[in-house]
Amino acid sequence: MGKRVGIIGVGQTHHAAKRLDASGVEIIAEAVTRALDDAALTIADIDAMVIGNMDHFENINYVDMWAVDGLGACMKPVFKVTTGGTTGTTVGACGYYHCASGLFDVVLAVGWEKNSESDTQAAIATCSNPALERDFFAGAIGPLATEYSMYMKAYGATEEDAAIVAARDRNNALNNPYAHSRQQVTVEDVLKSPMLSYPIKFLDMCPRSDGACAVIFAVEEKAKRLCAKPAWVHASVVRHDYTHFGDLEWTFMPTLERASAEAYKLAGITNPLKEFDVAELYLPASTCGVKWMDSLWFCEHGEAPKLVRKGTFQMDGELPINPSGGVISTNPIGATGLIRVGEAAWQIMGRAGARQVENVRKALATGFGGCSWSDVMILGADLP
Amino acid sequence: MNIMGLYEDKRKRTHTPEGYELLTLESGHLEYDFHWHLGYCWSKFLAGLKEQRFLATKCSQCGAVYMLPRQVCGRCFLEMDEWVEVGPEGTLEGFTIVRFPYIDPNHGGMMQVPFTSIWVNLDGASTRMMHYCNEYDEKNLVVGSRLRAVWAEERTGSIHDVSHFEIIK
Secondary structure, three states, X not given: OOOOEEXXXXXXXXXXXXXXXXXXXXXXXXXXXXXXXXXXXXHHHOOEEEEEOOHHHHOOOOHHHHOHHHHOOOOOOEEEOOOHHHHHHHHHHHHHHHHHOOOOOEEEEEEEEEHHHOOXXXXXXXXXXXXXXXXXXXXXXXXXXXXXXXXXXXXXXXXXXXXXXXXXXXXXXXXXXXXXXXXXXXXXXXXXXXXXEOOEEHHHEOOOOEEEEEEEEEEHHHHHHHOOOOEEEEEEEEEOOOOOHHHOOOOOOHHHHHHHXXXXXXXXXXXXXXXXXXXXXXXXXXXXXXXXXXXXXXXXXXXXXXXXXXXXXXXXXXXXXOOOOOOOOOOOHHHHHHHHHHHHHHHHHXXXXXXXXXXXXXXXXXXXXXXXXXXXXXXXXXXO | OOOOOOOOOOOOOOEOOOOOEOOOOOOOOOOOOOOOXXXXXXXXXXXXHHOOXXXXXXXXXXXXXXXXXXXXXXXXXXXXOEEEEEOXXXXXXXXXXXXXXXXXXXXXXXXXXXXXXXEEEXXXXXXXXXXXXXXXXXXXXXXXXXXXXXXXXXXXXXXXXXXXXXXXX
């Protein structure tokens, strides 16, 4: 067990389909400045930084070189991390590991993306084997659509169950001034939106966004001194799976199941549905907001549709999920996972504005990447 | 101070505060070639397709039969040296009918839609392979359906030596 670590500041940009007003390095500067201000620190207080994105979206390599100015990294140790969709949460995990190791006191984690600068689906398709799988793989949507076809068949889940999740996240985004897509939608609107890739429709799917997020981690002594109410890291767990898409178990999500089981063990959580007060989950499509609930141990396999229909995960439900509007409202891919961590931290710190859930003591954040791996981070108001 | 307007919501801006247009640099069409080395297992697998055979590798420890074949069993972290033939029939395990067009990373042109992407579990294999199905109506695609490989007339040692899978009626 490493040192105890808390999150003491979070900053994010106003996310949009296209941030013509700011270059990549300028949106990074925005997020970093906002996080420093949130923590009432200056760049001189930062001992090391971790930054991540997916190079092939911008076709500019070495963000750890060209963004040094905006990052505030002159003459500081910088580490670049890139793990596909989980980049943001892995950047967060690395920020945590840096502090927990005892080698650094205050670490800045930054995730960012300028998705508008290229074709996202074509870039994502390069994750799959070029000789054997790429031609059949439809970017991020293909496997998500396929896995839900399997889940519907196995457990009787419906397209409407997914639409309930889509409407929830999209309507929650109305309370988030940073969200990219803020529109009031009904379940009916979702079901009637154009089919992208059966059974996923336009309003079920995440957008591609420009944006950045920065989160500041500090070791216990510093966190206590610098922040009245840090969000303490109770657990941070990563799990990867097989190489080929066809190798994976798709009626549940093994990496999420294993990562969350390990994280719950570390954090002493036995009944996640009851013990968490809020969750910010990386749900790239509304279908994941049905299927993956099983794999977070909220219920038995196949029971998730019932919870979704009951309203368990609505803002006034037992466990509000994605008060921020989630990934289907905002998706600057390298930042997306870190926004989950940052939003969960703000919920603990009481800084979530109009989307604040009352009296949050424990919060869950997740990241999803490739096909299919999972990051899980648990934050708490009390020291772990 | 704060010329960059770090706290403003600037999402709708089209010009700088001084009135200059916010610019975008167009890269033009970028194209460069890669040469991916397929190695022992995939070269042998693709040679098999040319002969209308699906060759899979089998783990001597856990017994898993991998389609697509590879050298190491991920679960056991053990080298596999046993090859078995699977298919050419199998079971449809999942599908999607892709209707949104996007750029094909193979050549930069647009993908032809709709296309049906499937996961098929070939008889005798423990894992699935991805391929196409020639059915484009979700009402006619049922998870659990039986499928058969349709071979391309001209086979060159590529994954497209299988033209697609068809539903066995």
